[in-house]
Amino acid sequence: MIVTENMPPEAVAQKLSESGLRATPQREIVYRSLLTKRDHPTAEEVFARAKAEMPTISLATVYNCLETLVQCNLIRQVNHERGPTRYCPNLHPHAHFRDEQTGTMVDIDVPADLFERLKALLPTGLSASSVEITFRGKTQP
Amino acid sequence: MIVTENMPPEAVAQKLSESGLRATPQREIVYRSLLTKRDHPTAEEVFARAKAEMPTISLATVYNCLETLVQCNLIRQVNHERGPTRYCPNLHPHAHFRDEQTGTMVDIDVPADLFERLKALLPTGLSASSVEITFRGKTQP
DNA sequence: AGTGAGATTTGGAATTAATCTAAAGTAGTC
DNA sequence: GACTACTTTAGATTAATTCCAAATCTCACT
The missing domain is CATH 3.30.1490 (Dna Ligase; domain 1)
Incomplete structure (x- = not known):
């Protein structure tokens, strides 16, 4: 599957398993938190949003999930100068x-x-x- | 003075004093270390080179000097992903x-x-x- | 359904690059 | 020759991220 459009939320599970990875609740929550408010949040901001849905989620997990989603091309990292890395679900160039x-x-x-x-x-x-x-x-x- | 070309080494003193800053030995050494090997070194790499010329120079000073040189448009910062900031004396776009x-x-x-x-x-x-x-x-x- | 292997999550420690701080040094000016 | 502002310095501190090792979960297989 070539990605040219943003993933619909349902496609996450499929895309993950294509890469031999599991669609865990944490990964889906992290991904959804990027989709619902497309403001290029930092990992800390994603963490805050994710905690609202799953209070037990840890910051390390948020970093892990973001990394995983980047790896299987569901989201992109955006860096600017020395600021914290931001994340973006827009896959268009x-x-x-x-x-x-x-x-x-x-x-x-x-x-x-x-x-x-x-x-x-x-x-x-x-x-x-x-x-x-x-x-x-x-x-x- | 509009900068369109790389500064000749002699111009540093002038450019600095234009900005009301002093041309210290540390600043000149740091600047020269960028000019002589144009490989986009990190602050740590500049520090190593500067120490060869002035063993007493400190890392904090190297950061200070680089910051000063960026400020008065003698060099540029280059960031890439999460890597350490690199420095570049090429002022052309x-x-x-x-x-x-x-x-x-x-x-x-x-x-x-x-x-x-x-x-x-x-x-x-x-x-x-x-x-x-x-x-x-x-x-x- | 039970078990084992491998994947995933977790909290806390560790790392890295950079910045801050406060004291000591230097320089140009009156 | 002293005053003042600018600089340098070493070390402490911060911010973002990564590492680590233990606990948890999930899937495949019986």
């Missing part, structure tokens, strides 16, 4: 804009041909498996 | 390619018009002060 004041992050669609032009800049011998584009700036008042 | 195996990083020139096209993707209301483009992948054998 896209860029991120980060507001310097508030730290909030929004998705920016990038046409496929621009990604192609960027990849074409690489000298022969280098092949990119991913391209990360991050804008930093401010939101007009 | 450019992208970075990072080899997943070795962790080494190389500069990739990006034509100005591509940067413009990227910035044009932002919806009205968002204005970017910088764009970071990072490729991740592998170097062909």
Whole structure:
């Protein structure tokens, strides 16, 4: 299955088992917490949301689940400068804009041909498996 | 002075004092260590090189100097995923390619018009002060 | 249904990169 | 030559994440 669209919540179990992994309640809760509020939360924020549904879940588990979901391509990691890693269920190729004041992050669609032009800049011998584009700036008042 | 080219080593003192800062031996050593081997070293690596020239320099000072040099636009910070921050004296707008195996990083020139096209993707209301483009992948054998 | 192997979760300790702090050193100015 | 502001320094501290080893769970097989 090639992923071009965001996973519907039901597909998590399937995608996980495709990778030989189990669809545990913790993994589903963590994944749902990304889907329901798509604001690029940090692991701590996911932890807070997950605890609301399952008070016994641990922070280590949240890190484990996020890592697992990244591994089987259900979500993406987003890093910006030294800030904590954020997580994103949008699997379309896209860029991120980060507001310097508030730290909030929004998705920016990038046409496929621009990604192609960027990849074409690489000298022969280098092949990119991913391209990360991050804008930093401010939101007009 | 608008910076479009890498600073010649002599220019550091001037650039620093323009910003009301002093050209200390530590700052010059740290800057030179970036110029002489342009391999995007981490603060720890800069520290090691600086110590060879000035055994009494401290790691905190290296962090301070790097921060100062970034502030007055003599060098750039480069972040990639969770790795330690790296430093780069190349002030041209450019992208970075990072080899997943070795962790080494190389500069990739990006034509100005591509940067413009990227910035044009932002919806009205968002204005970017910088764009970071990072490729991740592998170097062909 | 019971059992064993392997996967998963958990809390706490450990790690890493970076920042903070407060004291000591240095430099330009009056 | 002293005042003041800027710098450096070592060590303590922080923040995010990873590691670890024990407890728990789940599936496959009997």
